[in-house]
Amino acid sequence: MPTYASLSQSHPAGSPKEVLRKRTITGLRRLRAALRAHFPQGTDRMGTVRIGTWNIREFGNTKYGGRDTYEPLYYMAEIISNFDIVALQEVRDNMREFHALLAILGPAWDYLATDVTDGGAGNGERMVFAFNRNRVRFRNIAGELTLPDGKKILASFGERIRLENGISLELPDGVDLSGVYRARSDKKGGVVKLAEDVDIALPADTYLKLPEGSALAVTRGTEVTRPPGTRGRVTVQVPEGKICGEDFRLRFPGQALDQSFKQFARTPYLVSFQAGWLKIDLATVHIYFGDNEDEKLLAQRQREIASLTAALGKRAAKEMSKNPENTVLTAVLGDFNILSAEHETMQALEANGFEVPQEIRSIPGSNVAKDKAYDQIAFWEPARVRGYTRFEVRGANVFDFFDHVYTLAERSIYQPQRSEGSYKTWRTYKMSDHLPMWVELTSDFSDAYIDACDLSEPR
Template structure:
């Protein structure tokens, strides 16, 4: 049970503080009853492991005042205490809130975190695993997942070229591309705005690039050429006159000309190895690039990132199984995939390269507050593969809707009477989250199976 030390002290001389204390006590009581009913009571918790994933909105941020009291942290601790291992997304660079959460959870709890992901797409976030050391053990193996050369996550809508340092775009004479275009931008009453995303303007026929000094024509590796008689270290290359194009040729720009914004993942996945009872499991937590649900190109970017992730993790797991065909270690990926629905192509990308989402999770309508988007997922690599005495047995899975019990709509006047109902709905997601915690419970005791495997000729 979490340690709620601030609840023991009343505030007779401060009605506001006392109201928060009383409200928090009532909220924790409702949560405890609801969580007891939510989780299955027909499993032996000595033989199972419960793994969760939760995108906690801007955890460590200060929008809408941040989590400026102990109340939301206490509620989070009550929920998380029901897991053995939980992957957390959207943890900011400042870990003070995470440390507050771990202190409330108690001395049995620990965490492993990545550094902050740099770059705009990374959004200043960390990947975090929190775990109960009395229920699960860190196996001292952890690492950020990066992609090998040739398998980078390039932007599906094309790479940008920097028009600077001698590289310029020449438009046909008389062309004026100035005009009004659709764009996302921050509101500003003065009429001056700052773009949130690129504005892309189609180019007219006849536009061309003037190349900078130091550019070169590259004949690609694997192109068939001839060697002049009597020479060594030289080849004869036939370059078309006029327009040069085709798979045999590439332009080599000076360093820094390409704006390579999508070379690795927007937020680097984090792979950590745990053991719970007999179960050894490698967990990869992710927060996949979002972009937009309406822009087809950005959706394609999201799909590509998920595909590259499952390919890299699948290759890693396959190699380990090849080295040891009876390797009992499971591989799973969990987190915020920004998947639209179970039928969407983004789900197809997740269930590629050997990964499968358990049916108990696929049937969950959604993991956002409205429960109409399947953003968060948990998938296992080749769950039916023979791993000797270990097998993937999903006992149960679900999402927990905390807004049925705390920061409820009928408490609007108690929390933010000055706000509209819609504004209150947004405000409360910065106290708790706009995602619901998703969890799965697995069998973790394979002692009988191990003994049976030993008792063979």
């Protein structure tokens, strides 16, 4: 159980520190009672493993003061202590808050984390697994998931070419593309800047001027001939005038392509654990968001999810083909930014052999408003026979902590000057705008193993 050292030290009656201490004690009591009622009753926890995933909003950032007292960290630790393994998203490069949380959880808890993902889409975030060493064991296998050449994620809105270093567009005479266009913008210091790209359609007869060093690339596999009596030479047929088609590419010098996506926006993290008899490879993700209303950005999100399940599914199938008696279960969990169970983003997740258990699919939503299926847990070929090991869900749900701490009824206590809407936003930076999701699986297969031994033929 977590350790709450600050609660034992009292302060003068009515002082801010004493008010905070008493309020936290009251909140913890409500939270602990709610958690006891939330999780399955009568389950033999020696025979199960409880796996959680939680996107903790900008964990480590200072917006709205960050987690400026021990109170929110105590509440978060109380929730996390009910899991055996938890995948955390949005842990920022500054891990001060996370380390404070880990200290509250106690010495049995450990963690594995990636470095931050570079680039704007990475948002300075890490992928983190925290786990209770008294309940599960790290199997010494961990790695970030990257995509091979030919499988990388190209932007659904098209790749960009840098118009610099001698590369330029030449518009037809008299064409002026200046004007008013639909786009989001930011204003800072009196200066307005674009918050997204503006795509302006180009008129016919627009030309791309190429710099010295550009080349026509005739692609590998194109049919050619060999000049008689020569070695290491070929005769290539290049059309006169207009050149296009699958056999040709344009090669630019230097860093001409501004490739928006080649790998995942935030690199998935794959770690292998063992709980009891159950061996499980877990991949945690935070899929590219973009914009729920932009079809191109939604398509980008779908591409990321599809690339993820294809890569993980191929890996799991390869491991199974090498060892048909392999008992390792593969799962992917985290924030997929899936809109609903019926959306194309969910279809991309449930591809390449992955399935979301019905117990999780039936959850209305994992965001605070409970209207978006952002967070998910999916398993690769769960019905596959894995010897005596079985995929068996003992329970699954999300836990709504705002029913018990930082409640709407407490706005006058925490932030009386704020409107209800502003308070709702403020409290998500103390806890989160996502609810923790969990699944509990059977991890003790002793009876099945004994039965298998009994059925074995004598030598």
